[in-house]
Amino acid sequence: MSLVAARYGKDLVRVLRVVRRKPNENGKIIHDIVEYNVRALVEGDISSRNLTFVFDQTDGLDTLDLAKTSPHVLSPELFATHVGAFLLNKYEHLSAAFVDIEMLKWSRLAVGEHGVDGVQGSTNGQGHRHSFQRDGEDKHIVNVEVAKSDNGIMSVKVTAGLCDLLLLKSSGSAFSHFIRDEFTTLVEVKDRILSTAVNLQYDFPKYTLKNGLGSIGAMETELEFKKAAELARNVTIDLFTTHDSESVQATLFKMGEAVIAGHKSVEKITYVLPNKHYIPVNLDHLGIANMTEDVAEVFMPVSAPRPQHVARHMRS
Amino acid sequence: MSLVAARYGKDLVRVLRVVRRKPNENGKIIHDIVEYNVRALVEGDISSRNLTFVFDQTDGLDTLDLAKTSPHVLSPELFATHVGAFLLNKYEHLSAAFVDIEMLKWSRLAVGEHGVDGVQGSTNGQGHRHSFQRDGEDKHIVNVEVAKSDNGIMSVKVTAGLCDLLLLKSSGSAFSHFIRDEFTTLVEVKDRILSTAVNLQYDFPKYTLKNGLGSIGAMETELEFKKAAELARNVTIDLFTTHDSESVQATLFKMGEAVIAGHKSVEKITYVLPNKHYIPVNLDHLGIANMTEDVAEVFMPVSAPRPQHVARHMRS
Amino acid sequence: MSLVAARYGKDLVRVLRVVRRKPNENGKIIHDIVEYNVRALVEGDISSRNLTFVFDQTDGLDTLDLAKTSPHVLSPELFATHVGAFLLNKYEHLSAAFVDIEMLKWSRLAVGEHGVDGVQGSTNGQGHRHSFQRDGEDKHIVNVEVAKSDNGIMSVKVTAGLCDLLLLKSSGSAFSHFIRDEFTTLVEVKDRILSTAVNLQYDFPKYTLKNGLGSIGAMETELEFKKAAELARNVTIDLFTTHDSESVQATLFKMGEAVIAGHKSVEKITYVLPNKHYIPVNLDHLGIANMTEDVAEVFMPVSAPRPQHVARHMRS
Amino acid sequence: MSLVAARYGKDLVRVLRVVRRKPNENGKIIHDIVEYNVRALVEGDISSRNLTFVFDQTDGLDTLDLAKTSPHVLSPELFATHVGAFLLNKYEHLSAAFVDIEMLKWSRLAVGEHGVDGVQGSTNGQGHRHSFQRDGEDKHIVNVEVAKSDNGIMSVKVTAGLCDLLLLKSSGSAFSHFIRDEFTTLVEVKDRILSTAVNLQYDFPKYTLKNGLGSIGAMETELEFKKAAELARNVTIDLFTTHDSESVQATLFKMGEAVIAGHKSVEKITYVLPNKHYIPVNLDHLGIANMTEDVAEVFMPVSAPRPQHVARHMRS
Missing domain, CATH: 3.10.270.10 (Urate Oxidase;)
Structure with missing residues (x-):
C-alpha cells in the first residue's frame, strides 16, 4: 500500500478587509469592505513530511498578509488566485494550490440624509459611507486551482457561483x-x-x-x-x-x-x-x-x- | 412533593399564509405573505391528566385553521393573541395561553418591468406581485400571554421585538x-x-x-x-x-x-x-x-x- | 424615561482545563479534563458608564485565570460561583454577577490494553489516561447568581440541569x-x-x-x-x-x-x-x-x- | 449551448426502521433499529422532460416502501444498493442512480436489571430490549452509484466512511x-x-x-x-x-x-x-x-x- 496524495493547509481563515477610498469632493471618505472565509490547501513533494508543512504553521498569516498587500483583494476570484499563486511561487516544492473563498453578504446601508451622493445603498436611497447590513445568507463562492508545471509556469482554473x-x-x-x-x-x-x-x-x-x-x-x-x-x-x-x-x-x-x-x-x-x-x-x-x-x-x-x-x- | 405547574402544547407549528388582494385597476392580483413559526402552550386544570391534553393531539390544526379564518393573520401580534384567546375561549378548563411567533423575513422582489406601480419592492424599483426573497435572517418576534380570570374575562400581555x-x-x-x-x-x-x-x-x-x-x-x-x-x-x-x-x-x-x-x-x-x-x-x-x-x-x-x-x- | 438596568460582561468564554493527577503506583499520570463555555455578566453602579466596564475589556482573562488557579475548577457549580464571587469581591461597585456554564461532554476512551486499572472508560474496559471522546451532544448546564448585600456579604443561588x-x-x-x-x-x-x-x-x-x-x-x-x-x-x-x-x-x-x-x-x-x-x-x-x-x-x-x-x- | 446532464430525485428522505427479533427463550422480543437520511438521485433519458420525473413525485415512497420490504435494510451499504438497483430495474429509461445514506448513531441503552442477557448496551451492562441513546453526532456514511449498461446488467460502486x-x-x-x-x-x-x-x-x-x-x-x-x-x-x-x-x-x-x-x-x-x-x-x-x-x-x-x-x- 502506498500514500498517493496528501494535501494540507488552513481552513476557515476569516478576514475582513476595509478599503478606504480617496476623499470625495466634500472631503468624505467612503469605505468598501469584503469579508471572506478562505481555505487554502497545497500539494507538493511529500517525502520530507513535516518539512513540507510550510502552510500549516502560519496561522493563515500569508493569507492575511495578502489581504493587506494584494491589489486584487476586492475581487474574490483574483484574490484566491493571488493566494494560490503566491504559495506556489514562494515554495519550490509545492506543485498545486486549492483556494476556496466564501464571500459573506454585506450591503451598504442607506440611511436618510446620511447617505453619499452616487453611492448605492441596499435600499432605496443614498448609501452610507461606512455602514453595512447582512441582508441575506446567500454567499458568492469561488474555487480556484493553481497548478505549477515543471518549467515553473502557473495555470489557473476558476469556478465561481452563488449559494443559498x-x-x-x-x-x-x-x-x-x-x-x-x-x-x-x-x-x-x-x-x-x-x-x-x-x-x-x-x-x-x-x-x-x-x-x-x-x-x-x-x-x-x-x-x-x-x-x-x-x-x-x-x-x-x-x-x-x-x-x-x-x-x-x-x-x-x-x-x-x-x-x-x-x-x-x-x-x-x-x-x-x-x-x-x-x-x-x-x-x-x-x-x-x-x-x-x-x-x-x-x-x-x-x-x-x-x-x-x-x-x-x-x-x- | 407536588406538581406545581404543567404546561403543554405545540412547538414549531410552521405556517405560511397567502392573502390575495382584490384585482387592481389592471386586473392584476397582488399577494401578501407571512411565514410564522408558532409555539402555543396552555395551562389549566391538571387534575384529569390526559383529558386536558386538548391541544397536544391536534397537530397544530387549530393554529392552522386560524391562519385561514383569522382576520388578524397578517399581524403577528394580533394573530398570536387570537390563537391564545381562541383556546381559552373554547376550552373551559384552560386558564392561560402562551403564544410565541417568530416571523421570517420575506421581502417583495423588484424585477424590472414586472413590478407593480405603488407596491414597494425590497430594492429600488417596483415590487413584484407574488415573488419574494429572504433578505436577512433577522426576525420579528412576538410573545403573548393571555390569561382568563374566574369570570371568564381575558387579558393580554404583548411583548415584541427584533432579533439577529x-x-x-x-x-x-x-x-x-x-x-x-x-x-x-x-x-x-x-x-x-x-x-x-x-x-x-x-x-x-x-x-x-x-x-x-x-x-x-x-x-x-x-x-x-x-x-x-x-x-x-x-x-x-x-x-x-x-x-x-x-x-x-x-x-x-x-x-x-x-x-x-x-x-x-x-x-x-x-x-x-x-x-x-x-x-x-x-x-x-x-x-x-x-x-x-x-x-x-x-x-x-x-x-x-x-x-x-x-x-x-x-x-x- | 430612564435606564433601569444595565448588565454587561463576556459571553462565549471557551476554556478547557487539564488537571494532571499525581503519578499512580506505576508512575503513570492520569489527566482529567473539563471543557466549559462560560458567560459572566455583572450589574452594579452604572452612573459612570465606561468606567464600570471592568469586565468587558479583559477578554475573559479573569475567567481564564481562575480556570488555572481555582481549586474548584472541576465542578461547574463551584467554578461558576467562584467566578461570580471573585468579581463582586474584587470590584466594589458591582452588586451582582450572573455566571452560566455549559459543560461539554468528554468521556474517557477505553482502548484495549492501553487502559489504566480502576479508571472507568466510556465503554466497557479500562479508561485511557488522557484520551477522550465526545459521546453525545447533551450538556450539563449551570446558572449561578451571586448577589452582594450592602454589608458585603455574598449569597449564591444555583440552578443546574441537563439539556439535549x-x-x-x-x-x-x-x-x-x-x-x-x-x-x-x-x-x-x-x-x-x-x-x-x-x-x-x-x-x-x-x-x-x-x-x-x-x-x-x-x-x-x-x-x-x-x-x-x-x-x-x-x-x-x-x-x-x-x-x-x-x-x-x-x-x-x-x-x-x-x-x-x-x-x-x-x-x-x-x-x-x-x-x-x-x-x-x-x-x-x-x-x-x-x-x-x-x-x-x-x-x-x-x-x-x-x-x-x-x-x-x-x-x- | 446544450444541456449535458440532468439529475433529479429526493433528498432528506428520513426513515427509521424497527426490526423485531423472534422472542428469546424468555419470550422477550428485542428490537433493532436504524435511522437513515437518504438521498436518491437518478439520471436517464432526459428528452421527455417531466415524463421522466418518476422519482420526484413519490415523496420518497419507494424508499420508504423498500425500508419495509428489503431484507437488506439493516445494512446501509446493501440498502442503498437496493434502492438504486430497484429504480434502474423498474424504470427502463433510467441509466444511473446515486444513493447516499447517512446513518445516525443510536446505541442501545443498558439500564440495570432491565437488560437482556447477551445483548450489548452502549455502556457497561446488559442492553435494553428497545431503548436507545444518541451517544455521539458521528455518522456512518454510504455513497452508492448503480449504473445500468445497454444490456441491462447493473454494476455498483460503493464508498463508505465515518464523519464527525x-x-x-x-x-x-x-x-x-x-x-x-x-x-x-x-x-x-x-x-x-x-x-x-x-x-x-x-x-x-x-x-x-x-x-x-x-x-x-x-x-x-x-x-x-x-x-x-x-x-x-x-x-x-x-x-x-x-x-x-x-x-x-x-x-x-x-x-x-x-x-x-x-x-x-x-x-x-x-x-x-x-x-x-x-x-x-x-x-x-x-x-x-x-x-x-x-x-x-x-x-x-x-x-x-x-x-x-x-x-x-x-x-x-
Missing part, C-alpha cells in the same frame, strides 16, 4: 405531466407555491499566468468575473420571478441557457435546486376548503423530504 | 475610558470596527379583551404594534449608523431612549447586544503596520469570546 | 384517553415510538458565603451538586426506559417526583420535553400494512410541528 | 520540525492537546449484480462492509489514542495504512482531518506560567482558522 439564495413565489408555478404509477400520491397542480435555495456554479476556461503574479490583474479583463457574478444572480432571480413555470426543471433549463448565452467566458454552468415544499393544509374535516389552487391560502412548510434538481449546461 | 439583525460599521466607533487593572490587555482605540447582532424586545401595557375575541382588532388601534416594530428597527439602524459612539453602551442607551420617546405605548425596552469582534491583524513581524486606527485595514473576525451588553429602559 | 439528551424507545409507550373534538385527527395508540430531547433544570436553596471565597468549597458538601447531576440523569434514563408510559406527561411526572425524593437539596425541578415524532408511514396504496402497532415497522421522523411538555415539581 | 467523530487527547502529541520562515509564528512543542473531528472514506471495488436484485445479499459476503466499518473506526480511535504522534500527518498516514492492511476489499482510503486547536492561554502578565508544556493547564479552544490535513492511500 432563498426565493419564493406564491403563484406562477405548476407541476404536471409526470409519470403516474403505484407510488404516485401527488396530484397535478396548475398553480402552487414554489420556493428554493439557489445553488449555482459556473466554470471559466483555464488561464495561464504567463508573467506569474503579474498576470493576475489581466484575468479580470479577459474573463470578466464580476460581470458573470452579476449576470448569474440577475438571470436567476429574473427567470424565477417571471417564467411561468411548468416545473422547476423547465425553469432551471432556461436559467442555464441564459447565463451561457449572456457571457462569453462561462463554459459550463450547474444548477442544484431543492424544492422547499409548502403544502396546502387539509382543513376538510373542519369544513374549510384549502386544497385546490383557487382556495389554497394556508400552507405548511415541510423541510424533509424534498426534491432535488440538478442541471448542467455546456457551451456547445 | 446583523450590522457593521467600519468607522465612527471608539472604545476608551475603561478601568485598567492587571487583567486589562485591551488598548484604547478612537476608531474601530463595530459589529453586532441586534436583539431588542419591548413591552406593551396589559390589555383587557372586554368583548372577548371581538376586541382583538381594537388592540392595534390602541397599542400600534406595527408602528412600534418599524420605529424600533429604524431607530436602531439609524443610531447604529450615525451615532459617533464612545462605546456600544453609550449607543444602546440612546436607542432605548429614542424608542420610548417615539411611541406612546412602549413601556419598557431591553436591548441585548453582543460585540462581534473584528481584531486588527498584527503583521509587525512582516514589517507591515496594521495595528493603529489610521492604518488598520485587515481584520480577523473572532466569534468567541465576545462582550455582551444588556440595557433596559422604562418610561418614568 | 436524545433518547428513543421503540416500544413501551402509549398515547390514549385524550379529549376528542373537531380538531382531533390523531388516533389512540397502545404502543408507539417515543423519542425526546430531555431538558431539565433543578434549583438549590440560596447559600450564604459567610466567609466569602473561603466558603465555596463547603457548598458541595452541603448541597451535593455532583450527586444531583448523576441522580437527575440516571432517574431520567431509567424511567424513560422502564416506565410503561401512558403518555409523556405521566412519565415526566414520575421523573420529577423521583429526583426530589432522591436528593435532600433539590427544591424544585422543571422538565421541558418535546416529542420528537416518528410517524408510521402509510403504505396502504401499495397493499402493505404498516399503520397499526402490531405491523408498524417503518417510521418517518417529523421535526415540526411537535408537542412540548413542561412540568414543574416543588418539594411540599 | 470528535476526539481529544491531552498528551502524546507533538508538533515540530517544520519549515520556519517569515510567516512562522508557531513555536515547536513536544507535548500538546490534539483534537480533531475524524472524516474518513474508503472505496470498494466495482461489483456486478449478475442476477440483478438477487445478487445484493452476496455483496456483503464478498466485500464485508460491516467489518470495514468496524475496522476503520477501531483503527482510527486506537491509533489516535496510542500513537505517540510527531504530527497529525504522521498519525493519519499510519491510520490509512492500517485500514488497507486489515481489510481485503478496501482499495483506497482518504482521511480528512482538521486540527481543532486548543491554545495555551498566556497568563504571563498575571505572573502565572501556562505557556510551556510542563505547566500548560488552561487552554482556549479556537475554531478558526484551523489546519486541515488530507491523506489518501491506495493498495499498491
